[in-house]
Amino acid sequence: MSQPLYLDYGATTPLDPAVAAAMEPWGIAGYGNPHSAHLWGYQAKAAVELARDAVAALINAPPETIAFTSGATESNNWALKGLLTAPGQSRRRIVTLATEHSSVLETAQYLASIGAQLTIVPVRSDGLVDHGDLARALGEDVALVSVMAVNNEIGVVQDLAGISALAHGVGAVFHVDAAQGFGKISIDVEAMGIDLMSITAHKIYGPKGVGALYRRPFTMLTPLLHGGGQEDGRSGTLPTALIAGLGAAARLAQARMADDHAHAVQLRDRLLAGLTAQVHVNGSRTQRWPGNLNLSFPGVAVPLLSQLPGLAISSGSACAAVTGRPSHVLTAIGLSDGPAKASLRLGFGRFTTIDEIDAAAAQINVAVQRNLAE
Secondary structure, three states: OOOOEEOEOOOOOOOOHHHHHHHHHHOOOOOOOOOOOOHHHHHHHHHHHHHHHHHHHHHOOOHHHEEEEOOHHHHHHHHHHHHHOOOOOOOOEEEEEOOOOHHHHHHHHHHHHOOOEEEEEOOOOOOOOOHHHHHHHOOOOEEEEEEEOEOOOOOEEOOHHHHHHHHHHOOOEEEEEOOOOOOOOOOOOOOOOOOEEEEEOOOOOOOOOOEEEEEOOOOOOOOOOOOOOOEOOEOOOOOHHHHHHHHHHHHHHHHHHHHHHHHHHHHHHHHHHHOOOOOEEOOOOOOEOOOEEEEEOOOOOOOOHHHOOOEEOEOOOHHHOOOOOOOHHHHHOOOOHHHHHHOEEEEOOOOOOHHHHHHHHHHHHHHHHHHHHO
């Protein structure tokens, strides 16, 4: 059986060969612990710091504000738990959006179960938060406002600078889950007023199992992992090869951002032009990352995913794929259960070809027409 066409870049991207090449020296030969005080350790430490510089440069941050983690889920947990439990933290409320990733929503709900307060702000039908709604949810008791840069399911891009201004207006810390935005859209933590930001490597052609948390200086966080305290409070021996991969992916993203964006626009427009049935794009048509298309088809309310074995795509986040429940993001923007379960999320990018897009459109057309005819 041939492999299905891979159009699930929102779940993970392929590893770029240049990233694999950057990782290779540190997988076998360069096995020194980057925390060891000898030549092997110094060499590994140099590779880690080179990667730290690359990650920092991509978001206009000082290198010392970057702490490596296992990925965005850990970074999100550290940002929320670390801030709410920090010494001297008197504010007890978290404000976030209904469309956030589960690693933010569930962490916030956990904190609420042990004494914090949680306010979840709805979004408009286009997936974007109304600034008036957000402003009304804020107050002097808010410790943290957490908003995703690029939504992992519908690809919409929130107004980070505007949201930051609202959060800072009440003295709250602003956290951004940038798992889907880092390396794809321009993010400047200084210009946008971002205090904490979670990133991961495997959404930008890097390896799985590594990410980082940007922390503005003097933002106090309780450590999530206690031990040696290697990463300014994030304990654990650093995985040099994975971190070298993240650094290489960040450098490639900085060099290729404009080209990757243009390629994604071309693929998106080609796919939409190739669909013959009436189609609805879930989320804003303009304020979005072009490498994401979340589609529903009027008149189709049965799951299409099982009817498309030739395509590696999804109907929502990879994390929620096993639950069988409709996407919380799609229900938050107003879709009922049937259309939400029938929606398709397609993700494409650097290595996707026009031929693959044409083949995907043809397969989707057949499945949709079959269901409309029944």
